[in-house]
Amino acid sequence: MSTRQHTALPKARILIEALPWLTRHHGKTIVIKFGGNAMVDDALKAAFAQDVVFLRHAGLKPVVVHGGGPQITAQLDRHGLVSEFRAGLRVTTPEAMDVVRMVLAGQVQRELVGLLNRHGPFAVGLTGEDAHTITATKHLPRIDGEPVDIGRVGEITEMDTGAVEALLADGRIPVVSSIARSADDGHVYNVNADTAAAALAAALKAETLMVLTDVEGLYEDWPNSDDVISRLTASELEKLLPDLASGMVPKMQGCLHAVRGGVTTARVIDGRVPHSILLEIFTDEGIGTMVVPDDPGTTDAP
Numbered sequence: 001m002s003t004r005q006h007t008a009l010p011k012a013r014i015l016i017e018a019l020p021w022l023t024r025h026h027g028k029t030i031v032i033k034f035g036g037n038a039m040v041d042d043a044l045k046a047a048f049a050q051d052v053v054f055l056r057h058a059g060l061k062p063v064v065v066h067g068g069g070p071q072i073t074a075q076l077d078r079h080g081l082v083s084e085f086r087a088g089l090r091v092t093t094p095e096a097m098d099v100v101r102m103v104l105a106g107q108v109q110r111e112l113v114g115l116l117n118r119h120g121p122f123a124v125g126l127t128g129e130d131a132h133t134i135t136a137t138k139h140l141p142r143i144d145g146e147p148v149d150i151g152r153v154g155e156i157t158e159m160d161t162g163a164v165e166a167l168l169a170d171g172r173i174p175v176v177s178s179i180a181r182s183a184d185d186g187h188v189y190n191v192n193a194d195t196a197a198a199a200l201a202a203a204l205k206a207e208t209l210m211v212l213t214d215v216e217g218l219y220e221d222w223p224n225s226d227d228v229i230s231r232l233t234a235s236e237l238e239k240l241l242p243d244l245a246s247g248m249v250p251k252m253q254g255c256l257h258a259v260r261g262g263v264t265t266a267r268v269i270d271g272r273v274p275h276s277i278l279l280e281i282f283t284d285e286g287i288g289t290m291v292v293p294d295d296p297g298t299t300d301a302p
């Protein structure tokens with residue numbers, strides 16, 4: 001064997017390691033939530049776009065749902081508007097809602113669509129308002145047992161996957177902003193992006209929900225970051241939920257909602273690791289935290 005063949009062999013092994021995973025995921029829908037905190041670095045954003053386009057070329061059907069919390073906060077600051085969170089959700093006045101919509105649909109979504117479309121005419125941006133994709137009603141979270149008005153924050157009541165499915169059937173990559181239309185009062189609502197991604201994954205009966213964030217996964221003993229929980233069942237997660245700190249709450253609630261809604265696995269992974277999506281989908285290692293149904297069947301092996 002020549003030296004060149006020798007050095008090429010490990011690359012072939014890596015490709016072959018992916019083969020059973022390629023077979024298993026072929027044709028499957030994967031909803032990927034890209035969080036604002038994972039979007040800090042241009043190189044990481046470009047790697048994210050490469051991964052998503054790679055999935056599409058590998059025969060999967062990726063759907064991106066994006067957040068943009070830090071970007072919204074920065075823009076509100078520029079407008080002299082303060083950001084207040086209650087129960088992990090942004091208190092959203094009508095003026096703040098205009099900014100949320102402008103930042104998510106006009107800035108963050110456009111940037112992601114642009115990055116994806118460097119690789120071909122694939123990404124199409126929409127918000128939950130488009131084609132009734134996400135319908136919500138006013139959310140009144142209970143704080144100390146009492147319902148509290150936090151403004152234009154929506155609780156999802158209905159999903160219509162028609163537009164997303166039509167785009168997928170056309171070989172496109174839908175990029176969805178977490179804004180909902182209202183069925184009753186004509187307003188638009190701000191929806192937490194983890195919640196929107198989970199609802200879309202369940203409505204699409206996606207195989208996988210993948211939530212990218214700025215930690216390795218769900219830490220067992222937060223704020224201690226020694227141990228990441230690598231795998232847990234829906235029931236195990238349900239027991240943990242009341243003790244989780246905000247930030248992780250909508251993510252883990254979303255993972256639970258997704259697997260209970262028929263999604264095969266929901267994963268929280270570290271968006272700070274370049275190409276974390278490919279590592280998670282196509283290699284034997286797997287990173288982050290995986291939530292599986294109580295009767296998971298064969299969710300962790302190809």
Ligand SMILES: Nc1ncnc2c1ncn2[C@@H]1O[C@H](COP(=O)(O)OP(=O)(O)O)[C@@H](O)[C@H]1O
Pocket residue numbers: 035036037038067069194212213214215217218219220221222244245246247248
């Ligand atoms: N048990 C936990 N494990 C990991 N992170 C946790 C945990 N509890 C709270 N967190 C916090 O949740 C944050 C992730 O949520 P968030 O800031 O909303 O991210 P994103 O913008 O990606 O949605 C982490 O950076 C961490 O500070």
Ligand SMILES: CC(=O)N[C@@H](CCC(=O)OP(=O)(O)O)C(=O)O
Pocket residue numbers: 034035036037066067068069070072088089090100153154178190191192193194
């Ligand atoms: C109601 C509510 O809190 N909505 C979020 C929507 C964006 C989001 O969820 O962004 P990340 O995924 O980056 O956190 C917000 O206004 O920040």
